[in-house]
Amino acid sequence: MPEATYLDANELVINMGPQHPATHGVLRVKLRLDGERVLGTECIIGYLHRGVEKIAENRTYVQFAPYVDRMDYVAAVTNGMGYCEAVEKLMGVELPPRAQYTRMILAELQRIASHLLWLGTHALDIGAMTPVFYTFREREEILKIFENYCGARLTTHAFRIGGLQYDLYDGFEKDATKFCDYLLPKIDEYEELLSTNRIWMNRTKKVGVLSGKDAIALGVTGPVLRGSGVKWDIRKVQPYEAYDKVEFEIPTGQNGDTYDRYIVRIQEMRQSVRIIRQSVERLAPGPIFGKVGKVIKPPAAEVYHSIEAPKGELGYFVVSDGSTHPYRVRVRPPSFVNLEALDIMSRGHLVADIVAIIGTLDIVLGEVDR
């Protein structure tokens, strides 16, 4: 943390959190203040540490799958997808197309749900009360689809290693397209509420500026990186599942401020709708399981596999010693890495802007602490 630069410096160190509604969980931020100006921040994490990586060593590959849902608990489907894909890569299993497209549809629905939750709470933090009720209403529709598909709303445990446990229920395709048609006008509605709203613009424009160079140096990924103008999306650069067979664009911002990141996420929801529509069209009857045995026993090897989770690059590093239990599982969570950018982004801003900056990073503490 830098020292105060003003002659009449009246430095003050205060704690924000861990019990603070705007830190979205149990994040504790030590702020060094000069009056209302922030000189530097320091994050203290670990309040939600559950030792997920250690748990993995004491479980079989199949048994560990439900635990990854509890890391980024607002985007459980993508977490599970990343883990299942990593183990499938380790075993060299190819998925049938029906399983791939089903996974893609559910992952994109989850992306929309995660962005909706982010939009609602971020706007609520900044002072716009209205959007949170609308976004939760739309999110509810997605959670209903999840519940009908796999029987749970949040910690879904939707996929199994090698494919899907459940085939799609009757009317899934109809539900998914109906939701797409329903969502698009609602996104316009959010934009009507926020995009040209003067208070919103004053609170978000030129706040928490992160240059593209800094973003790359810090290893930031996801919408935070794209908001800074870097065109980087794992779905395009390292396509997994069938993302190379669908058409979509990568929305990017220019200024790298909070407003641009908001626009990027709004645009991403529209792109997700595009992906869902194309995937639903390509759903054909067929098997939902690849060639895996009853017992998951990958060969002794190690693998790193990353996917584009709603918050950024979610990577799994799995080491196998040839037994039914993983030797080591290491998770690269997007929230944890994105949180590193908080210090650079918040310097020189007011205390109230910290709330906006933490919000725009879209962190989930379950994933930061694991």
Next chain:
Amino acid sequence: MGLKELLRRIFLLDLVQGLRLTFSYQRPSATYTEQYPRERPPVAERYRGAPRLNNNPETGETLCIACNLCSLACPENLIVVGWERTEDRRKKLTTFTYDVSRCMFCGLCEDACPVDALELTQDFEIANYTREGMIWDRDLLEAGPQPVRYSR
């Protein structure tokens, strides 16, 4: 600041635009509230809730063949299956305990069951006053969840 912008500010046009949308949702058909204890939310057919040990509907005997696969599949090791050998060397279920307090409803036990004896039902009210009360024995599991009906 142009004249147009000034007029926008004086007449609070942004505010009016925003509030128009807000109040357009005040109609009763846009209400989503459920009166929970009296009105129970419908859950999905595949919902993973309180566990039940199924009996054969005709004979009333348990479907469980005491194969212990659910216990092995469970990530939290919360299922304990007890059995004894009959005279013709076959396994017969004696006890079955299921610790609901540690269960995360992942559904792996249900998937592992070869005879569909163990099932996660649609009941979601599993609160209890004691920790011991969360450990369900064979009788409780076979009886299945007994949802309370509330009325005024």
